[in-house]
Amino acid sequence: MLLLASTVHAQIYTVSGYVKEVGSNEGLVGATVVDKNQPRNGMASNVNGYYSFDLPKGEYTLKVSYVGYYTKVVDINLTKDQSINFNLNEQTSKLDEVVVNGSRSDENVSSVKMSTEKLEIKRIKSIPTIFGEVDIIKSLQLLPGISTAGEGTSGMFVRGGSSDQNLIMLDQATIYNASHLFGFFSVFNPDAVKSVEIYKGGIPAKYGGRISSILDIQMREGNNQKFVASGGIGVISSRLTVEVPIVEDKSSLLLSGRRTYADLFLAFAEDENIRNNILYFYDFNSKFNYSFSDKDKVFVSGYFGRDELGFEELFGFNWGNSVLSTRWNHLFKDKLSLNTTLVYSNFDYGFDVSTAGTGFNWNSGLQEYNLKMDFDYFLNDNNNLFFGANAIYHVFAPAEISSQNPNIRNFNLQNDYAVETALYVSNQHDISEKLSMEYGIRYSSFAKIGPDSVSVYAEGKRRSPENEIRTDVYESGDIVKYYGGFEPRVGIRYMVNSKSSIKASYNRMRQYLQVATNATAGFPTDRWIPADYHIKPVIGDQVAIGYFRNFNNNAWELSVESYYKWLQNVVDFLPGEDILLNDRIETAVAEGIAWSYGAEFMLRKNVGKTTGWLSYTLSRTQRQIEGVANGEPYFARYDKLHDLALVLSHKFSERLSISGNWIYATGAAVTFPEGRYMMNGQNITYYDDSKRNSSRMPDFHRMDLALTYELNSRSNRYNHEITFSFYNVYNRKNPFSIQFEHVSNNNPYYKSAEHGPMTSNKPAAVKRSLFGIIPSIAYNFSFNK
Amino acid sequence: MRTHRNKILSLILAILISWSCVEIIDLELPQSDLELVIEGKLLNEESLQTIKISESLNYYDSSELAPFKDAEVNLMDHQHNIIESFIYSHEDSLYRSASPIKLAVGKEYVLQIEAKGEILEAKGKIFENATLDSLFYLSAEELKSIGKPVFGDGYFMFVNGELNNQGIEYFKLDVTVNGYFRNGKNDFTNSILTSEYFGRKFQALPIPGSFEEEDAVVLELYSINKDVYQYFDEFRNLFANDGGVFSPPPVNPTSNIKNLTNPDNKPLGYIQFSSVQRRNIKIEERD
Incomplete structure (x- = not known):
């Protein structure tokens, strides 16, 4: 029996390697590498784009997929531990229609992860913004469960948490104040960013230190x-x-x-x-x-x-x-x-x-x-x-x-x-x-x-x-x-x-x-x-x-x-x-x-x-x-x-x-x-x-x-x-604030030098709107x- | 220090939202019962001391505050012995001491008010005022020439002097120019002072605001108790509160008047116990 077990064990091999982007050679985080016929066999690449899993000796078709990239399919004959690196091409607009009919990641359904949102930087860059300034935090505010305090502010409020309950990390380093100009813009230059992922719940044990979210x-x-x-x-x-x-x-x-x-x-x-x-x-x-x-x-x-x-x-x-x-x-x-x-x-x-x-x-x-x-x-x-x-x-x-x-x-x-x-x-x-x-x-x-x-x-x-x-x-x-x-x-x-x-x-x-x-x-x-x-x-x-x-x-x-x-x-x-x-x-x-x-x-x-x-x-x-x-x-x-x-x-x-x-x-x-x-x-x-x-x-x-x-x-x-x-x-004149003050001549801009003598002075509710078109x-x- | 910081932040925020627009809107507001409003200043100078008692209005009601005439007002020593009873005057709708009285520096007093079946009480001590040795003024150009920039143009006034009590002291500085009491929002904000971050002696300490040639300026410096300073501080915070995301939820300033009958039903306002000193100065043309 021991001999048999040993033989069976010896026939399990490890397939491992990196999933990288063609052109830049950067590792892709979260790309899935699976046995095409048994998708349960496989895994997602880690933070370095690295993957590794075991398969019994045999012939396999490995499928590598990542959102926004072309899926790659490779046949292997696994007779020993094998290292295979995959290089994926980014989808271009020309070929998008092909991808519709091709095979795509089902991570939304198959992953254990929930309450997690991942935004491609390409998608973030396409979202219209104020003054045309691409803003990662404001893009996240468009996702469910993530809200803003008000127009023009880049604080995030995740599932009812306050803005200091978000751990914001840039390459694992905590950013204590992620905003410029009191929150009108966030500190992340989109050209320098590779990926953005936010955990609103179901937060893995790897992360801690804040109650509401991990960005x-x-x-x-x-x-x-x-x-x-x-x-x-x-x-x-x-x-x-x-x-x-x-x-x-x-x-x-x-x-x-x-x-x-x-x-x-x-x-x-x-x-x-x-x-x-x-x-x-x-x-x-x-x-x-x-x-x-x-x-x-x-x-x-x-x-x-x-x-x-x-x-x-x-x-x-x-x-x-x-x-x-x-x-x-x-x-x-x-x-x-x-x-x-x-x-x-x-x-x-x-x-x-x-x-x-x-x-x-x-x-x-x-x-x-x-x-x-x-x-x-x-x-x-x-x-x-x-x-x-x-x-x-x-x-x-x-x-x-x-x-x-x-x-x-x-x-x-x-x-x-x-x-x-x-x-x-x-x-x-x-x-x-x-x-x-x-x-x-x-x-x-x-x-x-x-x-x-x-x-x-x-x-x-x-x-x-x-x-x-x-x-x-x-x-x-x-x-x-x-x-x-x-x-x-x-x-x-x-x-x-x-x-x-x-x-x-x-x-x-x-x-x-x-x-x-x-x-x-x-x-x-x-x-x-x-x-x-x-x-x-x-x-x-x-x-x-x-x-x-x-x-x-x-x-x-x-x-x-x-x-x-x-x-x-x-x-x-x-x-x-x-x-x-x-x-x-x-x-x-x-x-x-x-x-x-x-x-x-x-x-x-x-x-x-x-x-x-x-x-x-x-x-x-x-x-x-x-x-x-x-x-x-x-x-x-x-x-x-x-x-x-x-x-x-x-x-x-x-x-x-x-x-x-x-x-x-x-x-x-x-x-x-x-x-x-x-x-x-x-x-x-x-x-x-x-x-x-x-x-x-x-x-x-x-x-x-x-x-x-x-x-x-x-x-x-x-x-x-x-x-x-x-x-x-x-x-739309969205309210930034409402102030309660006395207004003269029914004009919140009233100045006696410009608008003549005061004829009335009454308590009023005055709405301030920050941005028009x-x-x-x-x-x-x-x-x- | 905090005032400086808050002013700078407010200024920067004002710049950032300088392109915003404002408009009057119709907004239905909740209404609550009318509240008692009490305002009083009791001084160490021989005079008819006054207390004003009125009732609040619904927000959109543009009429004047109605005086509350049925209160019983008594000034007491710290052992609750009545020193003076105040009488309501229909002439100016104020409660006045029956005769001129002077509160003594260093002593503690109690002002008790009975109104709407409830007893209200404020306590305070008359602190010795600061010593003001000298007052002087310089023009903006003169200040710039010695490397001391200032906001705006005109003349700027400074004072030398020293504090006379141990610990942190609190003051209110009222400025009247050519007979007009400067009482705008900024003037009020600048008039509340604490010695918390200052030394015992002060040299060339700026008087808030700027002045013009020929201005006749009256300065009134009041020593105030910590709880009244706290009230004024919260009052100016409420002033600065624009209801936006950068402001905390607005709350009523914490009064130094306690309701002994029903502690949860706090009146609005304050009673100030102060020593006061005045200075007059005229801004004259400089060579």
């Missing part, structure tokens, strides 16, 4: 076969990217930059206060990779972006992220691989005020030093094991104020230090042809460490200086407070038939950092605070169930998901309390719970002349916090009962295409006044403090269009195209040698 953005590696330059000139910014092969097939370098020139237009403003400002941002991305062999690759990527604002010599204000990520990918053998990633992330801002008598400098920042080790072990045909560890050292420097002026004393808010660690293991398990699971567990911990001084307050009394009973002082490295806990993750997929499946998932997440703000959209000056002696980590649980169905040979994808999410230790900040320069931040905090639930509908067409999707979300998000609204439940501002997006692209010909989107959403939940009174000679509104966000802004809807014409055939070395886009085509034009090009 994993991968930078392009750069072409290691030929020199490529690409870029664009737009209304408010220009971009340039170069890809340089260092050693053919082994190494390349990508450099990409973007700079806005909105400040040049300010010079034409009538208002002197606007004319004399500095107002721009820039981004710089770079990535270097070197392939020592098929078993060892090194990637070094960096991002540096900054916003610069200023008014004459009176003040300057700047902020930005700088991140550096170094990844070593090592294959121990065909079945075991390790990604070791070392990350440095920094976000900082600074004010420089030079006014007479009160000049000062204000600097603030936070840093993260992050080490990750992620193993993939292809255990056998049915089990793919993922395990690893993660350690982060956090430094928070909330404020350092210095002044040469004797009136102002130098002031430092106490720095905070913390160590966050995690261990995880998960298994992707094909139980039968119909049933697959991914189950895992993550243990995360967080230690707030010294130096620190902690105020301890009388038991049962409000945390306030008057109720302090002692101050505990901690030396450098002392543990001030330790939190830790398990985070189970389970996903299950049942194939109803070859075209449809039912999926369900559960995940628990723990979040140890949050942004201290009561506003919905963030300022760059918002303060990140760690869990500490008083403030507990936020714990979030989510269950989701969904039905997935593909039609017409996978040309159409349909999904319907429903979720329920509940959070503990959610904080809100008490009105009137200082958050920014408060050394006792716990005195400003109130804790409570939050919950959200909803249903998401997605119908998508990925191939053909007309592509796009229709997404609809029906949801509710509420919070209940002691000390806010008399402790009664209230809607989050970003609660929207209905949120709908229609995104379409159509190719009229090889060169001419049109794309458009239409968005509709229920108005945001807001607090309107219930009366008014006079105080200090001022009219002031009165609110019922027992109600929060009990009124609604008017509904939001908008249509955008873009027309792109390729100026020559794609087969040329120099390709260029021109895009005309129209934001808010029918000039905005036409723009962009020219894009690419050149390869």
Whole structure:
């Protein structure tokens, strides 16, 4: 028997290798490699484009497919462990119709993954945007379950979570503030981005640290076969990217930059206060990779972006992220691989005020030093094991104020230090042809460490200086407070038939950092605070169930998901309390719970002349916090009962295409006044403090269009195209805000010098709309040698 | 410091949304019961001290606030002994002390109001005011020439002096120019001061706003209690709240007046206990 077992075992071989893109030689993440006759035998390529699985000795037809690329079919005779690399061609417009009748990925149905959205960068670039600026975050806001705080803001609110509950990673490096110009644009230069994937639920054990979503953005590696330059000139910014092969097939370098020139237009403003400002941002991305062999690759990527604002010599204000990520990918053998990633992330801002008598400098920042080790072990045909560890050292420097002026004393808010660690293991398990699971567990911990001084307050009394009973002082490295806990993750997929499946998932997440703000959209000056002696980590649980169905040979994808999410230790900040320069931040905090639930509908067409999707979300998000609204439940501002997006692209010909989107959403939940009174000679509104966000802004809807014409055939070395886009085509005056103020002569612009004597002065509701119809034009090009 | 930061952020935000447009809309608003509104300033100078009590209006009601005439108002010492009873005056719709009185620096007082069957109470101490040694002014050109830029044109006023109490002190600075009290939103925002980030002595500390030649300026500096400062601070936050995504949900400023009968039914407004000092200065043409 032993001999027989040994013989049978000896006849199992491993087929492994990389799936890469033809031309650039970049690895494709999530490409599926399967036995064509037994699709259950196979797997999706990992973050490096690597795949590996076992098959018994024999002859096979392997099918390799990836969305947006031509499927490749290869016959093999497996008589030993075999390494096969696949190079896939990107689909061009000319051949799209062929693909409609060909074979396409059924990942929507067959994968265990749910509540996950992946957007091709090509698709993102085709979506019409304001000023023609391609924006990854705003594109994600068109997907079900992901909403925006308001027009022009790039904060994401995923399944009822706040914007600080999203872990945004660029090549595994955390981006703490992903927006430029207060959120009008996001920091990701689309030319430098390879793939965008967001997990809204069913989050794998590999990921942690945030409650609501994981946004994993991968930078392009750069072409290691030929020199490529690409870029664009737009209304408010220009971009340039170069890809340089260092050693053919082994190494390349990508450099990409973007700079806005909105400040040049300010010079034409009538208002002197606007004319004399500095107002721009820039981004710089770079990535270097070197392939020592098929078993060892090194990637070094960096991002540096900054916003610069200023008014004459009176003040300057700047902020930005700088991140550096170094990844070593090592294959121990065909079945075991390790990604070791070392990350440095920094976000900082600074004010420089030079006014007479009160000049000062204000600097603030936070840093993260992050080490990750992620193993993939292809255990056998049915089990793919993922395990690893993660350690982060956090430094928070909330404020350092210095002044040469004797009136102002130098002031430092106490720095905070913390160590966050995690261990995880998960298994992707094909139980039968119909049933697959991914189950895992993550243990995360967080230690707030010294130096620190902690105020301890009388038991049962409000945390306030008057109720302090002692101050505990901690030396450098002392543990001030330790939190830790398990985070189970389970996903299950049942194939109803070859075209449809039912999926369900559960995940628990723990979040140890949050942004201290009561506003919905963030300022760059918002303060990140760690869990500490008083403030507990936020714990979030989510269950989701969904039905997935593909039609017409996978040309159409349909999904319907429903979720329920509940959070503990959610904080809100008490009105009137200082958050920014408060050394006792716990005195400003109130804790409570939050919950959200909803249903998401997605119908998508990925191939053909007309592509796009229709997404609809029906949801509710509420919070209940002691000390806010008399402790009664209230809607989050970003609660929207209905949120709908229609995104379409159509190719009229090889060169001419049109794309458009239409968005509709229920108005945001807001607090309107219930009366008014006079105080200090001022009219002031009165609110019922027992109600929060009990009124609604008017509904939001908008249509955008873009027309792109390729100026020559794609087969040329120099390709260029021109895009005309129209934001808010029918000039809908969507409300950005509603202010309650006295208006003279029924004219919100009233100025006595311009409009004559005042004849009336009445209380009114004044709506501010940010953008009417905005036409723009962009020219894009690419050149390869 | 925070005020500076908030002003800068507001200015930048104003630039970013400078192309936006505004219009009056019809919006149905919820209505609640009328609330008591109380505003009072009790000073360390011999005068008829006054308290104003009125009722709030529905938002779109454009009439004047109706005075509340049926209250009983008493000024007490910290042990609740009545010092003075206030009488409603139909002439100016204010409650006035029966005779001129002066609150003493360093002492604590209680103002008690009985209205609508409920007892309301505010407590406060009269703190010693700061010492203002000297006032001077410079033109924008002069300031630029010495490397001290300022917003706008005209003349800018500065003060030298020192603080007289331990710990953080709070002030309200009212500026009247040629008989007009500067009371716009920005003026109010700039008038609330804290010594939190300042040293005990101050040199060339700027007075908010700019002035023109021949302006007759009256400065009134009030020492205020922390809870009244907190009220004013929340008040100016409410001013700055535009109801947009960058603003927190609006709430009523926290009054320093407690409702002893029904703590959840808080009145609107504040009672300020202050010492005050005044300075007059005329901006004269410079050579």
